[in-house]
Amino acid sequence: MTYRDSLAVVILAAGQGTRMKSVHPKAMHKLAGRPLIGWLLETVKDLSPEQIIVVIGPDMDDLAQEVAPHRTVIQHKRLGTGDAVRTVLSELKDFTGDVLILLGDMPLITLGTLEKLIETRHAHEKIGLAVLGAEYDDPPAFGRLIQNIDGTLKRIVEFKDATDEEREISLCNTGAFCVRGDKLASWVSKIDTNNAQKEYYITDLPVIAAGDGFKTAVCVTQNESEVMGVNSREDLSAMEMMVQDELRAFAMENGATLQDPTSVYFSFDTELGQDVTVEPHVFFAPGVSVADNVMIHAFSHLEGVRVEQGAQIGPYARLRAGSSVGENAIIGNFIEVNRSHVHAGAKAKHLGYLGDAVIGEKSNIGAGTVIANYDGFDKNETVLGKGVFIGSNATLIAPLTIGDGAIVAGGSSITDNIPAQALGLAREKQMTREGWAAEFRKRKAKK
Ligand code: UD1
Numbered sequence: 001m002t003y004r005d006s007l008a009v010v011i012l013a014a015g016q017g018t019r020m021k022s023v024h025p026k027a028m029h030k031l032a033g034r035p036l037i038g039w040l041l042e043t044v045k046d047l048s049p050e051q052i053i054v055v056i057g058p059d060m061d062d063l064a065q066e067v068a069p070h071r072t073v074i075q076h077k078r079l080g081t082g083d084a085v086r087t088v089l090s091e092l093k094d095f096t097g098d099v100l101i102l103l104g105d106m107p108l109i110t111l112g113t114l115e116k117l118i119e120t121r122h123a124h125e126k127i128g129l130a131v132l133g134a135e136y137d138d139p140p141a142f143g144r145l146i147q148n149i150d151g152t153l154k155r156i157v158e159f160k161d162a163t164d165e166e167r168e169i170s171l172c173n174t175g176a177f178c179v180r181g182d183k184l185a186s187w188v189s190k191i192d193t194n195n196a197q198k199e200y201y202i203t204d205l206p207v208i209a210a211g212d213g214f215k216t217a218v219c220v221t222q223n224e225s226e227v228m229g230v231n232s233r234e235d236l237s238a239m240e241m242m243v244q245d246e247l248r249a250f251a252m253e254n255g256a257t258l259q260d261p262t263s264v265y266f267s268f269d270t271e272l273g274q275d276v277t278v279e280p281h282v283f284f285a286p287g288v289s290v291a292d293n294v295m296i297h298a299f300s301h302l303e304g305v306r307v308e309q310g311a312q313i314g315p316y317a318r319l320r321a322g323s324s325v326g327e328n329a330i331i332g333n334f335i336e337v338n339r340s341h342v343h344a345g346a347k348a349k350h351l352g353y354l355g356d357a358v359i360g361e362k363s364n365i366g367a368g369t370v371i372a373n374y375d376g377f378d379k380n381e382t383v384l385g386k387g388v389f390i391g392s393n394a395t396l397i398a399p400l401t402i403g404d405g406a407i408v409a410g411g412s413s414i415t416d417n418i419p420a421q422a423l424g425l426a427r428e429k430q431m432t433r434e435g436w437a438a439e440f441r442k443r444k445a446k447k
């Protein structure tokens, strides 16, 4: 990059997003498992700005938390994007570098494009600000960019204020601006509400800057998808589909086989190793990393889990946050693993719940085993050593420790610790009556 000035980034996210019809701030809606604001912050961080300030609305504590440690400023009344910028002016009082203004509902803007926008602002000393425009085949209800003959920007007209003729223009305002920090305050103070929506529009800046002897440059991106906006749930799902396709392509490029990519859903941070195979209908919630040569069978749901080399998961497995599955371990059908660590070579192949447990190497958990980790108040831990064998349909009532090589008889309800190499058996002794069944049937038949 060629520019030298220091940089402040202002993200406008005070809008409730009326068209989302939600009680949550628009910027908190999730895209591939991460709030919209998180996508933008992640990109912006790579510009190494001196400060990042996010404008939020009142009662948006969750958004403030998501943004932290970056600063948030509250815009008490949503009077428009121009007013939103005004709320941060006191924070930028002595700041004379570049101020990059971004909209919180445009999360996929790329680093390269932002760098270009900043460079555009520095192309000439008379350029007071640069606006990021995008050409659309079928332009949405965005503001239109009206250029001077020399290609600089004359003004921006909001869709609602535009004439039919102006709406024919395909070059639109994406909402991203780079403005001289030393001029921002005086220009913003001149914005009025003389428009169709009776709002303070940040898009009035080009005309105001011109009055002060400065030009507005336009930086155009050809990449329509990076400037998609989210204004409705439909927009959000369209963006989700696009991001999912990118994540699927990324997984395959890195050597994973997806049998039916369109049925597999990833999170922004999913990591798959080489030669991982993912069968159809698998969902990766945030925080999953999978090592090489892992097989994930159909209809499995994974979240917050590390899966080591050669493990086999599913079909119909649920791996929950705070868990790990060791090398070559097998978690089979209808097994739920919750805050548990299943060590190398251990197996739980059919029907069961492993909660707050450590399953030692090469232990075998029989079908239908339930670890009762919750007593209604506390979550309690169960620790199984190496090579433990749990017979089918056992209930292990935590807290519990079972030593290496111990065996638990099928159908047992285990409440006491079992030492290494011992047998734990806790069920009624069997009673067998010879001939009883035949006599019973005879008796019934006579009636
Ligand atoms: C805005 C632009 C429009 C552009 C479009 C691109 C203006 C006046 N219009 O319109 O030219 O084509 O984005 O998506 O700027 N916000 C606040 N406080 C407010 C109002 C908005 O923080 O008082 C925030 C919102 O949370 C949102 C962003 O600013 O993240 C844009 O607001 P929105 O209402 O979506 O503007 P658009 O109508 O999309």
Ligand code: MG
Pocket: 105, 229, 230, 231
């Ligand atoms: Mg918008």
